Amino acid sequence: MHGADDRHRVPPGDPIHLADHAPDDTGEMRKSEAKKELAELRDEIDTLQRLLYATQRHALLVILQGMDTSGKDGTIRKVLGGVNPQGCHVTSFKVPTAEEASHDFLWRIHRAVPGRGMIGVFNRSHYEDVLVVRVEGLAPEEEWRRRYDAINAFERNLVESGVHIVKCFLHISKEEQRERLLNRLEDPTDQWKFSVGDLAPRARWDAYMAAYEDAVNRCSTEWAPWYVVPADKKWYRNLLVARLVARTLRSLAMEWPPLEAEAVGISIE
Amino acid sequence: MHGADDRHRVPPGDPIHLADHAPDDTGEMRKSEAKKELAELRDEIDTLQRLLYATQRHALLVILQGMDTSGKDGTIRKVLGGVNPQGCHVTSFKVPTAEEASHDFLWRIHRAVPGRGMIGVFNRSHYEDVLVVRVEGLAPEEEWRRRYDAINAFERNLVESGVHIVKCFLHISKEEQRERLLNRLEDPTDQWKFSVGDLAPRARWDAYMAAYEDAVNRCSTEWAPWYVVPADKKWYRNLLVARLVARTLRSLAMEWPPLEAEAVGISIE
Numbered sequence: 051m052h053g054a055d056d057r058h059r060v061p062p063g064d065p066i067h068l069a070d071h072a073p074d075d076t077g078e079m080r081k082s083e084a085k086k087e088l089a090e091l092r093d094e095i096d097t098l099q100r101l102l103y104a105t106q107r108h109a110l111l112v113i114l115q116g117m118d119t120s121g122k123d124g125t126i127r128k129v130l131g132g133v134n135p136q137g138c139h140v141t142s143f144k145v146p147t148a149e150e151a152s153h154d155f156l157w158r159i160h161r162a163v164p165g166r167g168m169i170g171v172f173n174r175s176h177y178e179d180v181l182v183v184r185v186e187g188l189a190p191e192e193e194w195r196r197r198y199d200a201i202n203a204f205e206r207n208l209v210e211s212g213v214h215i216v217k218c219f220l221h222i223s224k225e226e227q228r229e230r231l232l233n234r235l236e237d238p239t240d241q242w243k244f245s246v247g248d249l250a251p252r253a254r255w256d257a258y259m260a261a262y263e264d265a266v267n268r269c270s271t272e273w274a275p276w277y278v279v280p281a282d283k284k285w286y287r288n289l290l291v292a293r294l295v296a297r298t299l300r301s302l303a304m305e306w307p308p309l310e311a312e313a314v315g316i317s318i319e
Numbered sequence: 320m321h322g323a324d325d326r327h328r329v330p331p332g333d334p335i336h337l338a339d340h341a342p343d344d345t346g347e348m349r350k351s352e353a354k355k356e357l358a359e360l361r362d363e364i365d366t367l368q369r370l371l372y373a374t375q376r377h378a379l380l381v382i383l384q385g386m387d388t389s390g391k392d393g394t395i396r397k398v399l400g401g402v403n404p405q406g407c408h409v410t411s412f413k414v415p416t417a418e419e420a421s422h423d424f425l426w427r428i429h430r431a432v433p434g435r436g437m438i439g440v441f442n443r444s445h446y447e448d449v450l451v452v453r454v455e456g457l458a459p460e461e462e463w464r465r466r467y468d469a470i471n472a473f474e475r476n477l478v479e480s481g482v483h484i485v486k487c488f489l490h491i492s493k494e495e496q497r498e499r500l501l502n503r504l505e506d507p508t509d510q511w512k513f514s515v516g517d518l519a520p521r522a523r524w525d526a527y528m529a530a531y532e533d534a535v536n537r538c539s540t541e542w543a544p545w546y547v548v549p550a551d552k553k554w555y556r557n558l559l560v561a562r563l564v565a566r567t568l569r570s571l572a573m574e575w576p577p578l579e580a581e582a583v584g585i586s587i588e
Contacts, residue, residue: 100508104508104511104512105511123403123405126403126404126405127403127404127405130404131401131402131403131404132400132401133400133404134392134395134396134400135395135396135399135400135402135404135407135408135409135440136392136395136396136409136411136440136442138404139404139408140404140405142405171404171405173405228587231587232587235578235582235585235587238575239369239373239575241575241576241577241578241582242373242374242575242576242577242578243373244578244579244582245579245582246579246581246582246585249587252587252588253588306507306508306510306511307510307511308510308511309504309510309511309513310513310514310515312515313504313510313513313514313515316504316515318497318500318501318504318518318521319521319522
């Protein structure tokens with residue numbers, strides 16, 4: 051990734067203020083440039099995913115968080131829509147089922163972690179357990195407060211086991227969310243996405259931003275840093291996430307596995 | 320789907336001979352025509368998948384079977400590589416794990432059936448339990464013989480529950496498999512796919528063809544017919560599977576769900 055993008059990284063142990071991160075930041079790029087680079091990155095990600103699958107040594111886990119309409123679905127589609135569906139598994143975490151709720155908060159998450167060779171995408175994740183749970187008071191404070199450390203330890207074990215983690219907070223402005231909600235109300239192919247219930251978190255916007263700020267600060271680690279991705283402009287959001295995915299896969303320096311020894315010089319009858 | 324393609328359908332209750340189905344059949348199409356149609360179908364499938372997801376009433380299950388190198392992976396990539404990975408889940412069935420083997424043969428299959436709104440793809444499936452299991456003698460004859468009826472009843476329940484099933488046997492010739500295996504031996508980006516162990520089923524080709532013939536004849540039903548897809552030409556194979564997928568989704572006559580009643584006339588603060 052371009053070193054310039056590291057300004058979106060939350061430095062471990064050096065808390066940021068979300069207010070300093072403009073949701074409409076576009077890195078002084080032009081949309082046409084960004085689209086061209088994204089197309090190239092998609093091709094590269096496609097090849098790197100095949101290598102990931104062939105080598106069966108690493109996994110990639112992409113975690114997407116953000117307010118409603120911030121573009122979690124769109125990012126998945128635009129960044130990973132070109133990879134072989136066989137090598138990419140998306141998990142959308144909803145309100146926990148009765149069975150999930152009968153376990154600790156990481157139980158259902160752990161089951162969905164990608165195996166070696168796979169790209170896994172979490173559309174929402176265990177971070178909901180320090181976001182909506184905190185803001186809506188769904189667990190006592192001492193419970194959600196202990197979770198930051200539990201998350202860091204959980205993710206550390208994954209990374210030490212070959213699961214590379216990319217965490218993106220898709221950061222939109224309250225104004226941009228209004229535009230997108232109005233669009234959902236009007237576009238007949240988008241109306242099904244609109245739910246009056248989604249307006250409740252919007253009414254508690256500041257409390258959510260405070261919870262997000264704590265989450266990215268408490269859980270940005272050397273092994274799994276958070277990125278605050280400006281998401282008012284979809285094309286810039288997609289580009290940044292694609293760069294992070296490509297950079298992470300590229301860093302694995304994978305090579306095509308050689309022919310197995312028994313097969314050398316074999317003839318096919 | 321073009322009515323002409325129905326000659327690839329195995330008529331329920333009217334057994335076919337695989338020998339009458341030429342693996343190099345191309346339906347008198349030109350490759351360029353087929354590629355153009357495939358591109359159009361991919362776009363249509365992408366839209367239909369969004370509708371499937373939006374309406375949450377139906378699921379689509381695509382079952383791919385075929386000898387090694389017949390192109391199960393390639394078909395998934397070429398036919399479904401354009402759909403949102405969030406709405407498409409591929410399951411590759413391998414040798415059963417100890418836990419899977421401790422259950423009946425449909426247990427692990429049932430767990431992987433797509434939920435409403437989803438496209439599921441089975442790369443191999445419960446049909447292995449009347450194919451490899453039969454040819455390699457992994458279960459007694461009375462066990463695998465009873466499975467045809469069990470499969471038909473299982474699939475019927477799925478169809479009656481809104482899961483639409485497309486079953487494709489990717490039919491290649493033994494000669495074409497030889498070419499593809501030789502290619503795997505030579506291409507550095509494909510060598511990882513070659514396993515000497517894969518030559519054993521090749522050595523029992525005729526027994527496998529007999530098992531496939533019985534499977535498609537015994538399990539082609541009105542609710543879930545089998546298609547014998549000529550697969551020596553990848554471009555024709557991809558086109559036929561794409562047509563089947565598109566035709567099935569199209570037949571659901573889905574429409575964009577309207578705005579929920581509470582949201583009509585709402586304003587966004």
